Amino acid sequence: MRTVLVTGANGFIGRNLVATISRREDIEVMRIDSKNSLEELEEYALKADFIYHLAGVNRPENTEDFMTGNLGSTQHLINILSSNQKKTPILLSSSIQAKQENPYGSSKRAAEEAVLAYGHNIGVNTFVYRLPNVFGKWSKPNYNSVVATWCYNISREIPIQVNNPEAEVELVYIDDVVESFIDTMDAADTSSISDYRDIPRSFIVKLKDIEASLVSFKSSRHTLVISDLKSDFERFLYSTYLSYMPEDDFGYDLEMKHDNRGWLAEFIKTEHSGQVFISRTKPGITRGNHWHHTKVEKFLVIEGEAVVKFRRIEDEKILEYPVNGLSLRVIDIPPGYTHSITNTGTIDVITLFWANELFNPDKPDTYYLEV
Structure with missing residues (x-):
């Protein structure tokens, strides 16, 4: 069993790291945040086999607090280890701002x-990550993350400010950060030198493109057209956006088109992968009796009995x-075949449908013909 200390455990990166690493049966996690005492820090530091030092400050009230919160807290941790001849590997979460003279x-x-000096002097591996902008769930909006702030504001219809839409920002996703941190810990004993580390994957994105994606995520609840999420960045950004939605607004209603047959509702639309809809059909009722030149569909009955x-x-x-x-059982609907689905049972039939293209009322590609 390896004992791991995480300082800044309640921060953005800390919470995600602890949530992942705590699931491992070979790891015991000790957590330190601003509420813990210096005595608790010392106790945990001396027990630890590996330390993630994530604690720090980036928006103090006074400028001099930068050194106290970043260098001071780091030096205090190192002094605890050095004075007790503890050779404990440390991973430090730093920032690309370390290159700047501010x-x-x-x-x-x-x-x-x-x-790095502690690692060299005492003979133990240490690792420094100069992180660019990190995005993902649990970051604090209106603080120091443009993605968190925009996700929070756009999901609540609060205006955002974009000073330079063409400006590019380098982003890394929180899951990639956590994975890299854990890989480094696992290989700490076999690493040959203390060094700087990078997250293997990052994304260079224009601010205007981030804004456009987030606005489309917001509008998708009304248009039902969701981004195809073809890139990893789009998938990660969509997951991040949903994590900032108001907790009283997770649900939204679909438009149900009722008639004598039952009802039908569109569920999800995509520009390149078609759309999904659902229907309820009363006993004895038939839907369809039409064919398509190019459009194809899939039918899936999830309740009741029917015949296609x-x-x-x-x-x-x-x-x-x-x-x-x-x-x-999924039924494929080829082009050139007129087709229908009839409820042959005694209860309503619930059917899921997928079509390979969005319905276009100007070119419906749907022609009535009795089976």
């Missing part, structure tokens, strides 16, 4: 130098496929 950057650079019928439009032979909600 109070925050100078304090982060000083903390880096202290950690096909007929090639120039033939008389009718094909029948019985389906029911107890034995899920």
Whole structure:
């Protein structure tokens, strides 16, 4: 069993790291945050086999607090270990701002130098990550993350400010950060030198593109058209956006089109992967009796009993496929076949449909013809 200390455990990166690493049966996690005493820090530091030093400050009330919060807290941790001849590997979460000549950057650079010096002097591996902008769940909005702030504001229809839409920002995703941190810990004993580390994957994105994606995520609840999420960045950004939604606004209603047959509702639309919709059909009722030149569909009955019928439009032979909600069977609807689905049971039939293209009322590609 390895004992791991995480300072700054209640911060953005700390919470995500602890949530992941705590699931491992070979790890015991000790957590330190601003509420813990110096005595608790010393106790935990001397027990630890590996230390993630994530604690720090980036928006203090006074400029001099940068050094106190970043270098001072780091030096205090190192003094505890050094005075007790503890050779404990340390991973320090720093910032690309350490390259800048400003109070925050100078304090982060000083903390880096202290950690690396400790590793060199006492003969133990230490690791420094100069992180760019990190995004993902649990970051604090309206603080120091543009993604967190925009996700929070846009989901609540609060205006955002974009000073330079063409400006680019380098982003790393929180899951990639956590994975890299854990990989470094696992290989700490076999690493040959103390060094600077980078997150293997980052994204260079224009501010205007981030804004456009977030606005589309917001509007998708009304248009039902969701981004195809073709890139990892889009998938990660969408997950991040949802994590900042108001907790009283997770749900939204779909428009149900009622008629004598039951009802039908569109669920999800995509520009390149078609759309999904759902229907309820009363006993004895038939839907369909039409065909398509190019559009194709999939039918899946999830409740009730039905029969799907096909007929090639120039033939008389009718094909029948019985389906029911107890034995899920997907039925493909080829082009050139008129088709229908009839509720043959005593209860309403619930059916999921997928079509490979969005419905276009100007070009519906749907032609009535009895099966």
